[in-house]
Amino acid sequence: xxxxxxxxxxxxxxxxxxxxxxxxxxxxxxxxxxxxxxxxxxxxxxxxxxxxxxxxxxxxxxxxxxxxxxxxxxxxxxxxxxxxxxxxxxxxxxxxxxxxxxxxxxxxxxxxxxxxxxxxxxxxxxxxxxxxxxxxxxxxxxxxxxxxxxxxxxxxxxxxxxxxxxxxxxxxxxxxxxxxxxxxxxxxxxxxxxxxxxxxxxxxxxxxxxxxxxxxxxxxxxxxxxxxxxxxxxxxxxxxxxxxxxxxxxxxxxxxxxxxxxxxxxxxxxxxxxxxxxxxxxxxxxxxxxxxxxxxxxxxxxxxxxxxxxxxxxxxxxxxxxxxxxxxxxxxxxxxxxxxxxxxxx
Numbered sequence: 001x002x003x004x005x006x007x008x009x010x011x012x013x014x015x016x017x018x019x020x021x022x023x024x025x026x027x028x029x030x031x032x033x034x035x036x037x038x039x040x041x042x043x044x045x046x047x048x049x050x051x052x053x054x055x056x057x058x059x060x061x062x063x064x065x066x067x068x069x070x071x072x073x074x075x076x077x078x079x080x081x082x083x084x085x086x087x088x089x090x091x092x093x094x095x096x097x098x099x100x101x102x103x104x105x106x107x108x109x110x111x112x113x114x115x116x117x118x119x120x121x122x123x124x125x126x127x128x129x130x131x132x133x134x135x136x137x138x139x140x141x142x143x144x145x146x147x148x149x150x151x152x153x154x155x156x157x158x159x160x161x162x163x164x165x166x167x168x169x170x171x172x173x174x175x176x177x178x179x180x181x182x183x184x185x186x187x188x189x190x191x192x193x194x195x196x197x198x199x200x201x202x203x204x205x206x207x208x209x210x211x212x213x214x215x216x217x218x219x220x221x222x223x224x225x226x227x228x229x230x231x232x233x234x235x236x237x238x239x240x241x242x243x244x245x246x247x248x249x250x251x252x253x254x255x256x257x258x259x260x261x262x263x264x265x266x267x268x269x270x271x272x273x274x275x276x277x278x279x280x281x282x283x284x285x286x287x288x289x290x291x292x293x294x295x296x297x298x299x300x301x302x303x304x305x306x307x308x309x310x311x312x313x314x315x316x317x318x319x320x321x322x323x324x325x326x327x328x329x330x331x332x333x334x335x336x337x338x339x340x341x342x343x344x345x346x
Contacts, residue, residue: 001026003047006102007054008094009033009063014054016041017098019106021050028095033059035066042072051075053105055082055097056113064115075105076113080272085109116236123233126207127226127276130200137193141165144186148172151179166191204229213329220325220335221292222284230280231325244327251278253319269315278318285318295337297324 001020008015010033018027026047031037042049052067053075054060064074086092086100104110116124145155153172158165166187173179208214208225217228234251241247248254252272258265271278288298289310297320305313328335 001047002050003045004050004102004106005042005052006098006100006105007038007052007063008097008101009054009057009059010094011059014038014063015094015098017095017102018045018047019099019102020047021106023103023106025099028098030094033063035063035070038063038067039070039072042067051105053077053101053110055079055101061115061121065118068115075110076115077101077104078111078113081111114236114240116233120233120236123207123229124276126200126204127229127233130197130204130226131276133193133197133200137190137197140186140190140193144169144183144190147182147186148179151176212332216328216332216334217325220284220321220328221295221298221337222286222288223321223325224284227280227284230277231322234274234277235326235329238326238329241326244323244330247322247326248319251281251319251322253278253281253315253322277322281318281322282314284321285314288317288321289314293337295335296339297321 003018003020003026006017006019008017012033013030014033016027016029016031016038017025019025027045029041031041042052049072052072054063054077056076056079060076064076067074082101082104085104086097089096089100148155148169155168155172158168169183169187170180173183205225208218208228211229211232213232214225214228217223217231218225235241235247241250249270250273252270252275254270256267256270258267285301288295289301289305292298297317300320301313301317304316308316324335
């Protein structure tokens with residue numbers, strides 16, 4: 001008897017449902033969310049395992065790696081698709097979610113998700129830490145601006161020079177003991193955050209310079225260490241795409257379309273896939289359109305901007321940057337600012 005196993009992963013424990021090839025539930029269990037516990041459960045099953053599926057999530061890749069090392073083949077299923085199906089159930093529990101995942105697996109109605117390598121997950125962890133520290137530093141600076149604004153003290157634009165922000169704040173609060181104490185505490189925390197952010201920036205730059213793929217990507221105008229590492233960690237394996245053109249839809253930078261009968265609406269981008277990668281590509285496109293040196297990709301974006309507007313042009317350039325970076329990675333070639341004509345055969 002062939003069986004299909006669905007696992008609904010939670011932090012402490014995971015619901016497991018085993019169904020047979022006819023769709024009948026043959027076993028249910030609640031297992032600790034640890035690779036060892038799941039491996040022991042799977043090995044004790046007296047059935048032939050056809051497929052094991054679990055929804056992609058924070059713990060899923062860790063469990064996928066542990067079970068894979070034990071010899072089991074797992075399928076990571078796309079979160080948005082699984083949630084859309086499970087939401088249709090009138091009663092939603094972990095047991096029912098596991099059963100729903102098993103039934104999706106049996107029918108083959110799912111979209112598999114690539115399980116990232118350990119090195120890609122480490123890159124993503126570094127980038128996530130950098131983003132969190134950067135956001136905390138910006139939030140604390142805006143908080144201080146709000147505190148001073150209550151007293152009519154306008155910080156105004158402060159430049160990028162080191163120490164200008166702090167000196168401007170101390171200048172405004174001088175003579176007011178309460179504000180000096182409040183500002184001093186916030187400025188001390190800001191100094192620590194900015195120092196940690198600088199250290200992470202140096203680490204990101206060092207990591208990008210050591211990686212061959214990232215060095216290739218950074219030859220494109222507008223693509224720096226953060227963008228290159230984001231692309232590198234998100235795609236992980238460039239060979240998993242049949243064509244470089246598949247990168248655009250995968251990252252959610254293609255228009256959404258809703259068609260039914262005589263109704264056919266083309267809307268905004270789908271925003272499917274990796275949000276961090278989509279943001280990085282959009283930021284790279286913005287830099288290329290406004291600050292980068294001239295190149296064929298920028299010229300193409302300017303032509304789109306004249307026809308469709310700057311916002312749509314930036315999205316189009318972001319999508320094409322992802323396609324070109326993927327092709328550069330596969331071919332091992334640097335970015336060429338000028339397009340070479342394709343030789344024609346007589």
